[in-house]
Amino acid sequence: MSGDDFLPLRQSQNYLWDVTKVLGQGATSKVYKGRDKRNGEEVAVKVFSSAAMQRSPEVQVREFQVMMQLKQENVVQLLGIEEEDVNNHKVIVMELSQHGSLYTLLDDPENSLGLEEEEFVIVLKDLTAGIQYLRDKDIVHRDIKPGNILLFKDEEGRSVYKLTDFGAAKQLESEDEQFMSLYGTEEYLHPNIYGRAVIKDGNTGPFDATVDLWSLGVTIYHAATGQLPFKAYGGRRNRQKMYEITRTKESGVISGIQKYEDGPVEWRKDLPPTCLLSAGLKKFLVPVLASLLESNERKRTTFDRFFQEVANIISKKVLNAFCPVTWSNMKIYVDKDTKLSRLQEVIAEQCEVAAVNQILVVDGELLEHTVDPLAPVSDYPACITEGNPIFVFLKSYPDHRYFPNCVYPEFPRFGSSVHVSNDYQLTKLCCTVMAFHLRLVKQYHRKLQLLQKSVRGYVHELHHEIVHLVDCLKHQKQHNQVCSLWTKNYGHSAAQNIALVRGVDQGTGAKEREVLLEGNQKFIRDLEKQVDNIMKSAEDLLNQIKRDELQNRRLEKYWNDENMACHSDTFRCGEKIAMMLDSMKGIMAAFKEDRHRVVLGKLEENIHMVEKNRLQTLCSKSLSILESCNRFTEKQYNAYYTWYNQAVDTRNRCDKVNLKLGHLEKRQTEFVTKLDEFSKVMIGSMHEVVCEPNVTSHINQSSNNRRPTNLLNTLNNKLNAVEVDVIELKQSVDANFKILHSTEKQILENGI
Incomplete structure (x- = not known):
């Protein structure tokens, strides 16, 4: 070995790297941070070990051959393949990641229970x-x-x-090509490969590309939860149990954890409650995981089906919704062509409020007035966001309180002595739990802010509803006045025409007509009285609602924003836990350094113990703040629950007014129809009088022809006048009906 082998800087023709700056290490290579000598840009240089260089030439060049084919935004870019100056070994130069790997991200205590939803979806899409x-x-x-x-x-x-x-990648000759070689990391291996490579179960069968699907499932589950889906107690020391878990699990099971030695395996077909993903996303993700983590070859999914399922998730429109009564902060995943009726059904699945019992409000307006109910959700306004969601209210009184129990992981138990090898992991777990506390406190704060906003939005929409009812009643009163005028004219004309009929016809027919006309008059008067009674009842109730809500602002005063404000604004709970988490991370970093030492000195051990005690104090404080926030939030929820019962009572009174106005319109329509019908009967009856032969004959034979002839002329003139009056009044009533319906339509379209 030459002296150059000990120099920290190595180089190839165009690149140099520092062997003290290791980015990663595998079984056959190390990756170092380096630079391009031509432009100074930082790069990653993969250098192979001496053992790797002993592999067959075919295996050595396989990674080079694969990487030279790849050029896509979700595959690390190859910058070059060069030879190291010292030993002429091949090195692979790639673009450098300044942010580590997905594993690095998940190893951060803040992500130890899985990624936030937005980040997870990016991982799913890019992977x-x-x-x-x-x-x-x-x-x-x-x-x-x-x-x-x-x-x-x-x-x-x-x-x-x-x-x-x-390094383990292989170019296949065909889609169905099989292979015998064993590669991979055991926690992510397909059970068949695990059995042969790790357990040595004697299976000699080949494998195909679908083994990547299992590894994908484990990786996606890990990203979603921060945990591996299948674990035996003792980890790699209990490989046989691990193999048994993955081989014997039922279809649909996506995790199996053995928590105690020789203990039972806890199976789950859903994601754990600590997972940060929304119920809306879980609904589509869990079936994907179940199909990927399928050990039965006959039931396993295919790449094409997996790609289609993920594309389906990524393509969905995500709408934010919040139901204060059920305390549900939702992300609604729906196809972009979904209409309002289907959206309500999906909301009902998540918050247990049936579609028929929902009032959807956004920006203080009913959603059905903000958007076209037949429009796809892709056309919904961009104002619907996490901070400005669709609020889901109940039409009826809530049947029970929905405030959930607070679910969070517990802090580990603390020993009274120093255990350098274990204390780092203990601190890391404490950081994970405290980071979860911080999320919960922030979640409480967000929900209380949404609670305040929901109250304002509900009251705003309710006031619009009251104004709408006031306008409807106003127009119905105007319509009623026109109808009353018609009634008076009808009564006056009927009385005159009865008298005229008596003058020209004293027979039985005249009496029958007189009874008919008088009967019709009585029916009209009774119907008019019913209309007046309904009108008065609706007006009295609406006036009371107007006084309570538009003048006295009863609901607004009942809910006092200042008294109901989240105490995090005053006590800064989130900020306090965030500071404690930073302190705890400092302790974790110190314990990580201590772990690398064989023995701590007396002073170092004392410092370590002091920090461990401080760690325990931080845990207690964090838990105390969380429990305080939980109690306060539940108190606010209970106050809202009581307030909302008052709100439902007010809306029910509005519904009664609306129902009365509906009855009123129905009676008015019936009134107009009958009045029109009776007017025609009266005119027809008078036509019969004028045209009857015996009446005409009687007039012609009279010795005094002048008076009957004048009477007949008068009767004809009156008849014509009545017809004109009926036509004019009917036109006036029809015009009023059109105005009334047009006004109601305009009010609804404008969301008034």
């Missing part, structure tokens, strides 16, 4: 795109895991994930 690209080129990766997925940031700071490490 799938990278695998699909490899699939199109008939390349099987064979070592998919978080450590082989690098994190980059684009110019706008958005995450981009890229596949790396193609």
